[in-house]
Amino acid sequence: xxxxxxxxxxxxxxxxxxxxxxxxxxxxxxxxxxxxxxxxxxxxxxxxxxxxxxxxxxxxxxxxxxxxxxxxxxxxxxxxxxxxxxxxxxxxxxxxxxxxxxxxxxxxxxxxxxxxxxxxxxxxxxxxxxxxxxxxxxxxxxxxxxxxxxxxxxxxxxxxxxxxxxxxxxxxxxxxxxxxxxxxxxxxxxxxxxxxxxxxxxxxxxxxxxxxxxxxxxxxxxxxxxxxxxxxxxxxxxxxxxxxxxxxxxxxxxxxxxxxxxx
Amino acid sequence: xxxxxxxxxxxxxxxxxxxxxxxxxxxxxxxxxxxxxxxxxxxxxxxxxxxxxxxxxxxxxxxxxxxxxxxxxxxxxxxxxxxxxxxxxxxxxxxxxxxxxxxxxxxxxxxxxxxxxxxxxxxxxxxxxxxxxxxxxxxxxxxxxxxxxxxxxxxxxxxxxxxxxxxxxxxxxxxxxxxxxxxxxxxxxxxxxxxxxxxxxxxxxxxxxxxxxxxxxxxxxxxxxxxxxxxxxxxxxxxxxxxxxxxxxxxxxxx
Numbered sequence: 001x002x003x004x005x006x007x008x009x010x011x012x013x014x015x016x017x018x019x020x021x022x023x024x025x026x027x028x029x030x031x032x033x034x035x036x037x038x039x040x041x042x043x044x045x046x047x048x049x050x051x052x053x054x055x056x057x058x059x060x061x062x063x064x065x066x067x068x069x070x071x072x073x074x075x076x077x078x079x080x081x082x083x084x085x086x087x088x089x090x091x092x093x094x095x096x097x098x099x100x101x102x103x104x105x106x107x108x109x110x111x112x113x114x115x116x117x118x119x120x121x122x123x124x125x126x127x128x129x130x131x132x133x134x135x136x137x138x139x140x141x142x143x144x145x146x147x148x149x150x151x152x153x154x155x156x157x158x159x160x161x162x163x164x165x166x167x168x169x170x171x172x173x174x175x176x177x178x179x180x181x182x183x184x185x186x187x188x189x190x191x192x193x194x195x196x197x198x199x200x201x202x203x204x205x206x207x208x209x210x211x212x213x214x215x216x217x218x219x220x221x222x223x224x225x226x227x228x229x230x231x232x233x234x235x236x237x238x239x240x241x242x243x244x245x246x247x248x249x250x251x252x253x254x255x256x257x258x259x260x261x262x263x
Numbered sequence: 264x265x266x267x268x269x270x271x272x273x274x275x276x277x278x279x280x281x282x283x284x285x286x287x288x289x290x291x292x293x294x295x296x297x298x299x300x301x302x303x304x305x306x307x308x309x310x311x312x313x314x315x316x317x318x319x320x321x322x323x324x325x326x327x328x329x330x331x332x333x334x335x336x337x338x339x340x341x342x343x344x345x346x347x348x349x350x351x352x353x354x355x356x357x358x359x360x361x362x363x364x365x366x367x368x369x370x371x372x373x374x375x376x377x378x379x380x381x382x383x384x385x386x387x388x389x390x391x392x393x394x395x396x397x398x399x400x401x402x403x404x405x406x407x408x409x410x411x412x413x414x415x416x417x418x419x420x421x422x423x424x425x426x427x428x429x430x431x432x433x434x435x436x437x438x439x440x441x442x443x444x445x446x447x448x449x450x451x452x453x454x455x456x457x458x459x460x461x462x463x464x465x466x467x468x469x470x471x472x473x474x475x476x477x478x479x480x481x482x483x484x485x486x487x488x489x490x491x492x493x494x495x496x497x498x499x500x501x502x503x504x505x506x507x508x509x510x511x512x513x514x515x516x517x518x
Contacts, residue, residue: 028348150358160317160337207349
């Protein structure tokens with residue numbers, strides 16, 4: 001197998017494994033649009049990275065984290081409904097990013113690679129970012145697991161029982177921001193949310209506990225990466241979209257299976 | 264009241280939401296081993312008051328004192344778990360940090376729901392859900408149980424049963440209980456202290472006392488009150504639409 005395929009596979013598996021559990025929270029807490037907004041803002045991070053000549057991964061992580069924090073503080077002020085706010089921020093940051101990139105005239109940026117991902121161009125340096133970020137997120141997620149479940153079940157109940165609800169909720173947003181930043185390379189800005197929610201939604205049908213769903217989502221995501229890459233290699237289709245198509249097929253397959261007694 | 268060991272004390276608590284004066288000069292105390300029931304019409308601020316007791320809402324003015332090391336077992340009015348969230352009763356009980364299955368079964372059998380351990384939360388009936396919520400509150404070994412309309416969505420027989428169960432739990436554990444209820448006549452036999460409120464505390468005391476109080480009659484209408492009241496008398500103040508007291512001439516005709 002070619003080196004670039006091994007790198008792509010390793011990168012993809014790393015991202016999909018951690019996207020499963022995090023994506024489950026995105027599904028449970030109805031944060032799909034939030035994920036999308038963060039992903040859109042990643043392009044702004046890319047162009048700022050080019051503009052100020054800083055590490056692109058760092059710039060994207062910083063941009064996503066900043067956007068998450070801005071969103072939380074704006075949400076508190078109740079200026080407009082949250083989904084409107086998300087829409088404004090998603091498309092403004094995407095447009096700002098596109099405009100900024102156009103203004104940098106000495107660099108040619110492969111926009112398609114950022115919008116739809118360039119799995120086959122994963123470098124060893126990218127792997128460090130993916131696995132470094134992924135392990136950091138996994139450790140924090142493990143530590144915060146019970147409080148995160150508690151606030152997902154009922155925030156007031158959690159607060160009465162001593163869970164620092166605001167801090168835990170913010171941590172989840174930041175973890176999602178980090179994972180979106182490192183996953184951008186794999187499936188691209190426009191498709192990142194699908195890697196978070198499709199495997200998790202598919203795993204729901206097969207799970208009775210949150211842990212089963214989180215692990216199931218990780219496994220389904222990894223399967224989608226492997227099969228998607230194979231598809232891409234075989235028929236020369238774009239890698240990121242191929243992965244998403246496989247994830248969608250998994251979802252359809254699982255949901256068209258005759259339902260047993262559901263949990 | 265069996266003892267005057269205070270668990271929580273509220274002194275002159277006021278709460279405004281904008282121009283809405285939701286809680287007005289509330290003084291109350293919750294005691295160990297004592298069941299206190301909050302009653303009042305919809306929108307009277309009962310749930311808000313409970314949230315102040317729980318520490319979920321900060322009062323605009325006034326003091327809230329809680330005993331050091333107070334462990335509260337809270338049963339929310341309604342627990343809506345999103346359908347996308349797979350959760351069995353067992354896993355739900357584990358979120359109290361209790362890993363011991365025999366303790367969980369014990370708590371479930373205390374509320375008569377031991378068969379539900381493996382069941383999915385999404386398949387429970389209203390009454391079963393209330394029992395599971397109660398079991399979960401008990402697992403925390405609370406000194407104070409706070410129940411926001413514990414019998415919601417439960418049929419009449421089930422309601423009586425649940426109230427009896429709550430009284431039994433108080434007897435066994437000698438914890439304090441604060442609960443919200445709509446209907447005094449069902450709670451009456453299993454409560455020690457009733458607080459009747461409509462933004463302010465209209466009257467409080469033993470259930471018999473309260474059911475006879477003019478402000479109770481005024482709040483719930485003579486018909487509703489008659490079902491339980493032994494006697495009634497006219498009332499010395501009336502409420503406007505906001506629940507504020509409209510002072511009128513006092514006429515206390517005990518009848």
